[in-house]
Amino acid sequence: MEREVHINSKEYGLDVFAKMNSFREENKYCDFIIKTGEKRMPVHRCVLAAGSEYFDCMLSNDTKERHEGIVEIRDVDSSSISKCIEFMYTGKAFVSDEKRVDLLHVAHMLRLHRLYNGIASFLGNQLNSETFFTTREIANRYDCSGLIAVCDNFALRNFRAIAKMDDFKKIEAKYLDFLLSADGLKESDRVKCKALMAWVNYDLTRAASLFNMMRHIEFTNVPLSYRKFLMDHDATVSKSIECFKLVMKSMINLEKVKASDTSLDSCIIVLDHSSMKMKRLDVETGVGTELQDMHEQMRSKASSVVILDEYLYAMMDDGSNYRIKYKECNARWEAIAQRNGHWGLAVVLNDCIYVTEHDHCSERIERYSSSKNEWTFIPNRANAVAYTAVAVAEECLFEFGGRFSNNFITPGVHMFNPESSTWSEAASLKQYRYNATAVTHDNVIYVFGGSDKYYDCLSDLEIFRPNSNTIELVALQNFTGNQFTCHSLDGMIYVIGVDSEQPQTIHVYNPKLKALTNEVTMHDMSVQRCDSVLAFIE
Known part of the structure; x- marks a missing residue:
């Protein structure tokens, strides 16, 4: 009875291939030549056939190369051919960043599966929003199924980041449709809609694909202002009956709302501490319609x-x-x-x-x-500060004024860019101001009230235009206060809780007139600071 002699077969195999590689380097027992350009590389047929399906097919059939003992490989990078030969002998490969694609191309051509899968895995590990499009193109060109899957997963997880890149506008319709319809895409409908519209408007011949792709978007979750913009100003939507109807359907409940009444879509919700109810506020009458209960923690906090x-x-x-x-x-x-x-x-x-x-x-x-x-x-601000006014515009966060720990009041306007994760100084207010309130209306930020460096309440507002970093100071009549909220709704700005003696008063500001036009009293409600929010309810 024969018994196995325990030998480290892995080490033995490595030793044999190391010896074969030394034979190759010494041109010993070599029986085949690979030529590329002016370079001739002696090799062993048995190693080529064992390591590469390409050479196995060539050397096991009645081919010219088999009979002549030489093959010329043209139009490829000669250094990549050398690295592929070295890989077949050693199982190792080293490549610079700029030569990765060349090596992947040759490895794919020679059917060196382990090598091109290894390169593909490396490319996948280095994937980011800037390399995504090039890497995906490489994966598709060489049919690297593993790398294709990695790119798809990356795109679904980082849709917003890749949608900001210029190359996003050049992706094929089939792939964008795949992304928008995929269950794995967890991005908001607002981001999906804006990405789709940017893609369509880059090449208007794509408008024929728009309706089918729009059906992957839940438009009730897209901001009302952007839906109105699409219907009023985007020709690809306004000129397509199907697309226009799809957006319009999201704006009105056809069973409950008259077609002429499209304003019911947006409203202000307030938290009424007297009833502990969330209420939908009618800004014309000051009457609140009960919604859900407030959270119990809101009673004391x-x-x-x-x-x-x-x-x-x-x-x-x-x-x-x-x-x-x-x-x-x-x-x-x-x-x-x-x-x-x-x-x-x-x-x-x-x-x-x-x-x-x-x-x-x-x-x-x-x-x-x-x-x-x-x-x-x-990332931290440059200074510790309190009582700033905060608003969002141009996809950036803006802070206005504030009070430092030494009680110094600042007029500074600072901007945080989430894309670059950096802070920068944008402008300086006309007044030293803290505890003000800011609201964005038509991409312009209005900074109301607050207190000055003498701790006196201010009776004015400052209008900040982010696209030009300019500020305009506007005086207000019968307006003084801080610690209140503002909301932009249907062309007007509603200031809630500014009057400490009459906290349930709503001041209505008309941006076109640059003036307060009227007041509305909230009935039978107790609303504290920051206890109101702009919402969308059908």
């Missing part, structure tokens, strides 16, 4: 509320946070991840919630990702 997609979020002064599907009558509040900071003002930018530490001097601002349910700190 200050909160800042924002709308993000289908949820109303409430950030409490103890760092706890809650959300509710505000359009659903029977929805219940649910807790989300805890914040690290103090109470602050909340704004929404690029589907993330940003919260300042409003009444506490700090360099920090926290950002919430709903897809990850986590809070992270963005």
Whole structure:
């Protein structure tokens, strides 16, 4: 009976191939030549056939190369041929960044599966929004199924980042349709819609594909202002009956709302502490219509509320946070991840919630990702500051004024760009100002009230235009206050809670006239600072 002699076969195989490689380098027992350009490389047929399907097919059939013992490979990088030969002998390959694609091309041609899969894996590990399009093109050209899958997963996870790249506008319709319809795409409908429209308008011949792709977007989750823009100003939508109807259908409930009444889509929701109810506010009459119950924590804690997609979020002064599907009558509040900071003002930018530490001097601002349910700190401001006014425009966050820890009041205007994760100084207010309130209307930011460096309440506003970094100071009649909220709705700005003696008064500001035009009183409601939010309800 024979028994196995225990030998390290792996080491033996390595030793044999190392010896074969030394024979190759010494041109010993070589029986075949690979020629590329002026370079001739002696090799062993048995190694080529074992390592490469390409050479196995060539050398096992009645070919000219088999009989003549030489093959000439043209129009390829000769150094990549050398590295492929070395790989077949050693199982190792080294390549510079600029030669990766050349080596992948030759490895694919010679059917060196392990080598080109290794290069593809390396490319996949180095994938980012800047390399994505080139890497995907390489993966498709050489049919690297593994790398194709890696690119697809990357695109679904980082749709917003790649949609900002110029090459996104050049992707084929079939691939964009795949991305928009994929279950793995967790991006907001707003981002998907803007990416689609940028792609279509880059080449208007694509308009024929628009309707089918738009059906992958839930337009009720797209901001009302952008839907109106598409219908009024985007020719690819306004000139297509199907596309126009699809957007229009999202703006009105055809069963409950008259076709002529499109304003019911947007409203202001207030938190009424007297009834502990969220209420939809009629800004013309001051009457509130009950929605869901407020969260019990709101009874004793200050909160800042924002709308993000289908949820109303409430950030409490103890760092706890809650959300509710505000359009659903029977929805219940649910807790989300805890914040690290103090109470602050909340704004929404690029589907993330940003919260300042409003009444506490700090360099920090926290950002919430709903897809990850986590809070992270963005890069610190240059100085610790409190009582800033915050607004969003041009896909950036702007902070106005504030008070430093030494009680110095600043007129500074600072901008945070989430794409570059950097802060920069944008302008300087006309007044030293803190505890003001800012609101964006038609891509212009209006900074109302607050207190000056003498701690006196201001009776004016400053109009900041982000596209030119210019500021205009406007005096206001019968207006003095701080710690209130503002909302842009149907061409007007509604200032809620500015009057400390009559906190339920709503001041109505007309941006075209640059003046306060009238006042509305909220009836039977107790609304505190930051307890109102602009929302969309059908």
